[in-house]
Amino acid sequence: MKHVMTYRAVEDFLPLARQHGPAHVARLHEFHDRGLLLMVGTFDEPMNGDAMGVFTTREAAEEFIAGDPFVRHGVVAEWTVRPWNEVLVP
Structure with a gap:
């Protein structure tokens, strides 16, 4: 996951x-x-600054977010972290 x-x-x-x-x-x-x-x-359509990242754990994502300059300085209006079940694994 x-x-x-x-x-x-x-x-x-x-x-x-x-x-x-x-x-x-x-x-x-x-x-x-x-x-x-x-x-x-980032997402291209529309080009509005929205983005996504895939992390190995929820804790890693939350640690990243907590110290991200984009979050700390108001570039990001809101964020989410959701579990994702990878289907095609190499």
């Missing part, structure tokens, strides 16, 4: 995202390097 984190960005997210982007990306790399974050990305 994996855990999917979703972010819904604030309406005018771009200025804040640019300001806090480097620290956010550094945190993404930290969690990926630790083997806790498997994949992450």
Whole structure:
């Protein structure tokens, strides 16, 4: 079982995202390097700053969220973490 984190960005997210982007990306790399974050990305249609990430555990997702500069500085309006049953496993 994996855990999917979703972010819904604030309406005018771009200025804040640019300001806090480097620290956010550094945190993404930290969690990926630790083997806790498997994949992450933004949605393209519509391009509104919404995103999702797949984590190995709920605790990893919640730890990421708690210290994410995008959450701490108001880029993210709301977030969720949901359990996800992976069907096709290599």
